[in-house]
Amino acid sequence: MNPWRLRLLSQLDTLGTVRAVAQAANLSPSSVSQQLAVLETETRTQLLERSGRRVRLTSAGLILARRARAILDHMDSVEAELRGFGEEPVGLVRLGAFQSAIHTMAVPAVTRLAAVHPHLDVELLQLEPHESLPALRGGDVDIIITTTDFDELPLGPDLDLVPLATDPVVLVVPPEHPVATRGVVDLAAYADEPWSFDIPQSYMANLAQRLCRQAGFEPRVVCRFSNYMMALQHVEAGLSITLLPGLAVGDRYRVTTRELATPITRSITAAIRRGAPARAAVHVVLDALRHPSDLPLPPSDKITRDQPGSGDRTAPARDEDG
Incomplete structure (x- = not known):
């Protein structure tokens, strides 16, 4: 169906006569009638019927x-949103992300954006999935990095999603642990191990407990930490083992990771509110999250990357998401 012809039909419903539609569209009445006839052919439906010397809409036409x-209103909003991509990004964009995505995804993108768009300000907030979704829907943030696997607060049709990455869940053990020399692992073999868990009812705590129970045992939890840095330090000291998302395991820690025999991955996505006013600043941040390597490196980035410990991928902040 041609949008222009749909607009003529909509105007006929509003204005009442073909002559009025013709005047509004700067066409002749015969041209309007011809276009409406073509629309009837396109839809294979009778849209108009004669009533004396006038035409009126049938029930289907109405x-x-x-x-x-x-x-047509939706098309207009989409066109406005696409035009927003071509504008100069300025102003504040509030970006919420869970802990392991901050330093691995958000910070690199924001750092490179600062070198390209000096009038763009990005405020980073650590928000776990159970916090970020309500914050986005309530207008407290403009973009969130979340996971589609967080069942407690499902992503709905009110959001537009931009896939970013997949992240495996891995077993993390001290480097001298016997598992360190193996390939993939079956959790059932570690039923008697001391476990480090996230705080209760968090994404990662619920997932780790479910995986252990599916393997046939109730884990012996010896500690619970609200951030990955502490959990990794505990494992590094040989006091526990744990399950973590791969993004959370920083290079600075002397730990070993192993893939699970039954692979578990989480899907990481960016989300914005559907129907929110189109802003070039929001779109450029989304693009930077999707393709961070497309942006030039800032002058200081090479120095930072060459320093010892620059491979750390763990944020020393509160975490509840996994």
Whole structure:
């Protein structure tokens, strides 16, 4: 269906006569009638019927005319949103992300954006999935990095999603642990080990407990930490083993990771509110999260990357998401 013809049909419903539609569209009445006839052919439906010397909409025509209004309004909003991509990004964008995504995804993107768009300000907030979704829906943030696997607060049709990455869940053990020399691991073999868990009811705590129970045992939890740095230090000291997302395991820690025999991955996505006003600043941050390597490195980045410990991927902050 041609949008222009749909607009003519919608105007006929509003203005009442073909002559009025012709005047509004700067066309002749015969041209309007011809275009509406073509629309009838396209839809294979009778949209108009004669009533004396005038034409009026049939029931099907009336339904299509009013649906057309919504379709055309949506097209206008999409066009406005696409035009926003070409504007200069300025102003504040609030980006919420869970702990392991901050230093691995958000910080690199924001650092490179600062070198390209000096009038763009990005405020980073650590928000776990159970916090970030309500914050986004409530307008407290503009973009979030979350996971589609957080069942407690499902992503709905009110959000637009931009896939970013997949992240495996791995077993983390001290480097001298017997598992360190193996390939993939079966959790059932570690039923008697001391376990480090995230805080209760968090994403990672719930996932780790579920995986252990599926393997046939109740884990012996000897400690619970609200951030990955402490959990990794505990494992490094040989006091426990743990399950963590791969993004959380920084290079500075002397630990070994092993893939699970039954692979578990989480899907990481960026999300924005559907129908929010189109802003070039929001779109450029989304693009930077999707393709961080497309942005130039800032002058100081090479120095930072060459320093010892620059491979650390763990943020020393509160975590509840996994």
